[in-house]
Amino acid sequence: MSRSLNRLALGLAVLMVALLVQLTRIQVFQADELNAQPGNQRTLLTEYARERGPILVDRAPIAQSEETDGSLRYLRRYPAGEEFVSATGYYSIVFGATGLERTENAILSGQDPRLFVDRMQQLFAGREVKGGAVTTTLDANAQLAAWEGLAGKKGSVVAIEPATGRILAQVQSPSFDPNQLSSHNSKAINAYYAELEADPDKPLLNRPIAKTNPPGSTFKVVTAAAALTSGRFTPDSVLPGPATYTLPGTNVELPNWTGTECGPNGEVTLAEALAISCNTAFAWLGNELGDDALRDQAQQFGFDESFETPQRVATSRFPEDPDASQTAQAAIGQFDVRATTLQMAMVAAAVGNRGVTMRPGIVDQTSAPDLTPLETFQPAEFAEALTEEHAAELAAMMVGVVSSGTGSSARIPGVAVAGKTGTAQTSRDRPSIAWFIAFAPAVNPEVAVAVAVEDAGTNEVSGNQLAGPIAREVMEAVLAG
Amino acid sequence: MSAPVVPGRQVEPGRSDQPTRRGVELALLVLVWGVGSLAMVLASEGAAGEVVPEVWRVVAISGVVLLGLHLVVRWLAPYADPIMLPTAAALNLLGIAMIGRLDLAAALRAQANGTDPPPSDALDQVLWLAVGAIAAALVLLVVRDHRMLRRYTYLWGLTGLVLLLLPMVPGLGLTIRGANLWIQVGPFTFQPAELAKVVLTIFFASYLVQTREQLALVRHKVLGLGVPRGRDLGPILVVWAVALLIMAAQTDLGTAVMLFGLFVGMLYVATGRRSWIVLGGLLTVVGGLLAYALFGHVQVRVRVWLDPFAYATEAGYQIVQSLYGFAFGGMMGAGWGRGYPQLVPFAENDFIFSAIGEELGLVGSVAVVVLFAVLIQRALRTAHASRDAFGALLVTGYAIILGLQVFVVLGGVTRLIPHTGLTTPFMSAGGSSLLANWIILALLLRVSDHARRPDPVIVRPDDATTEVVARP
Numbered sequence: 002m003s004r005s006l007n008r009l010a011l012g013l014a015v016l017m018v019a020l021l022v023q024l025t026r027i028q029v030f031q032a033d034e035l036n037a038q039p040g041n042q043r044t045l046l047t048e049y050a051r052e053r054g055p056i057l058v059d060r061a062p063i064a065q066s067e068e069t070d071g072s073l074r075y076l077r078r079y080p081a082g083e084e085f086v087s088a089t090g091y092y093s094i095v096f097g098a099t100g101l102e103r104t105e106n107a108i109l110s111g112q113d114p115r116l117f118v119d120r121m122q123q124l125f126a127g128r129e130v131k132g133g134a135v136t137t138t139l140d141a142n143a144q145l146a147a148w149e150g151l152a153g154k155k156g157s158v159v160a161i162e163p164a165t166g167r168i169l170a171q172v173q174s175p176s177f178d179p180n181q182l183s184s185h186n187s188k189a190i191n192a193y194y195a196e197l198e199a200d201p202d203k204p205l206l207n208r209p210i211a212k213t214n215p216p217g218s219t220f221k222v223v224t225a226a227a228a229l230t231s232g233r234f235t236p237d238s239v240l241p242g243p244a245t246y247t248l249p250g251t252n253v254e255l256p257n258w259t260g261t262e263c264g265p266n267g268e269v270t271l272a273e274a275l276a277i278s279c280n281t282a283f284a285w286l287g288n289e290l291g292d293d294a295l296r297d298q299a300q301q302f303g304f305d306e307s308f309e310t311p312q313r314v315a316t317s318r319f320p321e322d323p324d325a326s327q328t329a330q331a332a333i334g335q336f337d338v339r340a341t342t343l344q345m346a347m348v349a350a351a352v353g354n355r356g357v358t359m360r361p362g363i364v365d366q367t368s369a370p371d372l373t374p375l376e377t378f379q380p381a382e383f384a385e386a387l388t389e390e391h392a393a394e395l396a397a398m399m400v401g402v403v404s405s406g407t408g409s410s411a412r413i414p415g416v417a418v419a420g421k422t423g424t425a426q427t428s429r430d431r432p433s434i435a436w437f438i439a440f441a442p443a444v445n446p447e448v449a450v451a452v453a454v455e456d457a458g459t460n461e462v463s464g465n466q467l468a469g470p471i472a473r474e475v476m477e478a479v480l481a482g
Numbered sequence: 483m484s485a486p487v488v489p490g491r492q493v494e495p496g497r498s499d500q501p502t503r504r505g506v507e508l509a510l511l512v513l514v515w516g517v518g519s520l521a522m523v524l525a526s527e528g529a530a531g532e533v534v535p536e537v538w539r540v541v542a543i544s545g546v547v548l549l550g551l552h553l554v555v556r557w558l559a560p561y562a563d564p565i566m567l568p569t570a571a572a573l574n575l576l577g578i579a580m581i582g583r584l585d586l587a588a589a590l591r592a593q594a595n596g597t598d599p600p601p602s603d604a605l606d607q608v609l610w611l612a613v614g615a616i617a618a619a620l621v622l623l624v625v626r627d628h629r630m631l632r633r634y635t636y637l638w639g640l641t642g643l644v645l646l647l648l649p650m651v652p653g654l655g656l657t658i659r660g661a662n663l664w665i666q667v668g669p670f671t672f673q674p675a676e677l678a679k680v681v682l683t684i685f686f687a688s689y690l691v692q693t694r695e696q697l698a699l700v701r702h703k704v705l706g707l708g709v710p711r712g713r714d715l716g717p718i719l720v721v722w723a724v725a726l727l728i729m730a731a732q733t734d735l736g737t738a739v740m741l742f743g744l745f746v747g748m749l750y751v752a753t754g755r756r757s758w759i760v761l762g763g764l765l766t767v768v769g770g771l772l773a774y775a776l777f778g779h780v781q782v783r784v785r786v787w788l789d790p791f792a793y794a795t796e797a798g799y800q801i802v803q804s805l806y807g808f809a810f811g812g813m814m815g816a817g818w819g820r821g822y823p824q825l826v827p828f829a830e831n832d833f834i835f836s837a838i839g840e841e842l843g844l845v846g847s848v849a850v851v852v853l854f855a856v857l858i859q860r861a862l863r864t865a866h867a868s869r870d871a872f873g874a875l876l877v878t879g880y881a882i883i884l885g886l887q888v889f890v891v892l893g894g895v896t897r898l899i900p901h902t903g904l905t906t907p908f909m910s911a912g913g914s915s916l917l918a919n920w921i922i923l924a925l926l927l928r929v930s931d932h933a934r935r936p937d938p939v940i941v942r943p944d945d946a947t948t949e950v951v952a953r954p
Contacts, residue, residue: 019893
């Protein structure tokens, strides 16, 4: 009996070992996968059981957690409502998180490995485990100016500190109330979300960074930069500027928006062509430079590159292989050129920053719950788009746009403002997009801004009329502060 | 196993050089009680943010009960294995701590819904621990020598069968959650299958001791395995049929598997013939296929086992939640009261192990499996040391029951095998299960006491020169 008893013992031991192996599989090796299963409420419940850290502008919260007596203990609140949605996103039990709520989740939820020591201290001290804080680079005044400027309009504003790439304002319009998506009532959340989705104005779209538009005449700054970089042109170079330009290889006539010649005898200087936004001169210039030169210059400003601020920014594009006619159109920001509002702000900022393109960022600092800093924003160069000399020349040309050209609405008394207007058609029959990019002061600028207003008229003046004043108010807000 | 005999000294039963090791048992029990009490305090603190008064009552009652049982063992089974009682107590207290923690979750939910808090299951459970301990004490008191159980072989068999079939009696049976396992007498519900396994093991051991020589006979060999004689196939087929009947009538897969496995395992140990294992295996396969083909509930369980996430909101909900719980616990666990075991329906019964895995992590779940393994090992060790075949078979049977039950229920909640409803011995909420397991523990203690007890040796003190031969 002793032998069979031993064998039985072995058999039972095998069963126990099988259990141990299975436990190790599900509790260690498959644990991450199981925790990430959609419909696993535990992950959500844990997140909501912990006080999520705030998102701050200066020292004021634009997103914070409040305690409730519900089964989900903490409720996410956005005191400023719709204004900061483009940056914060929302934090929803139904739709997950977007914006900084998503990209900075590890810090905000307290799960970041760098917060491990804090977690342990809080645990042993018997205090509630809290998440860390995220301070944005946003400037409350600039943000408010942009938000108020876009009120009732469809569009977006991005402002950047040229020397560092810090994002000072990032506004979408229309926006939505993130409080309603971050409630604990999934029925109400679903209803509100359905309403937003059905809205033809697409309030859920993060226009400043997720939507690309044809940049229109604001792209002439890039073309002008390429011209200066080529060494073949100076601001005083004389270009042909007839009333219409026949696109090469076609018999299509590209007109000026005024319908007239850009200068006496159909000739105009490069500086003057930029100031009055002469289409024919820039179309000609584009063909002279060629698509490779334009693309290289555009890429130095950040086109064809994906940025994370850490919010993911849609990639702005310069067409890959345009023919001569398409290159001429691309040079004035039409055809397949597409840019985010952030991208055009980066163009203005790089010109102002002595030709250096900085990587954009919106997180100024992450900190532990006790506010000791974890990581602080470090300015990072992306590329040298222009030499310092060429940048100064281009800046001076852009000052001309505002002082004596199409960008008059952005004038600020006592401050030299550099800018460029634009009106882009997305398609022939659709209303166009009014653009304005600018920086101020023209030397050592404190702020660069890009404004895109959709559903503008088809006239080039709309950039100046609709977008220019918003750009001016945002710049004034920064300069005043 | 005989006591050392020193000429000139009188050695009496119970007062020999063979250590009783009751001190070890007491020390381990104090440790277990301390750890268990700490677990209850932490669970309450974690789940409710305060130590609720029930905790102190449970701590006090369990302390008194365990100390009482220890004293009974000292008195009635002084040479019993010192590890078994503390191990069972550890599992029981861990279970009570988790049940208490789930009570608090239910109370918080009731508070949130504005309803009255449900009664405390933990308090019930500790009272059932007391009942189980009293039953164990009675078993030790009445059964002074386990061999007396052999006297009523067929009475045990009949009792076991009746207990198994009781839930099928109209007017008495009670169906809860699709399984017809319960009987109801007045306000009390009871799972007779739990007691059936206790008495059927006695019956099997007793029966096999009588018949094992016949059952070991071999007429011819096939592939090196002796084939039993045709007329000896009767018993295994009867047990197989009963198991199938239970599966059909009570939709109780777990009990059927356990019953048949118990018999085959004991048959093998009793006869030493591997052919019984092979035959048992074949019958299990046939029975399994038959059950799969005939019973919808078996098919559902298998499908859910193969792909639980496809049924995550219906039949697979429990197992999926259980897996989420284990994963959430990970290596170290969420901590007492800091997980969400209440998301697993009936966590206090079949799925108490997932609650442990969730809040105590791999560390805790492995510890529980190890505790069971220790208990099984102590039982098998007792079987080895036992001086009589009946005692050896009896404890072997209980070792098999524990092993199979642990494997079936823990394997079920971890998705190692299809989930079949069985209670986790000593841990799940429920009186019948706890009572039956404490009776089993008492019988294990009784046999191990018998095995380790020194022989009564009578030495005449004045006859130092006489050579004394110990009884063989």
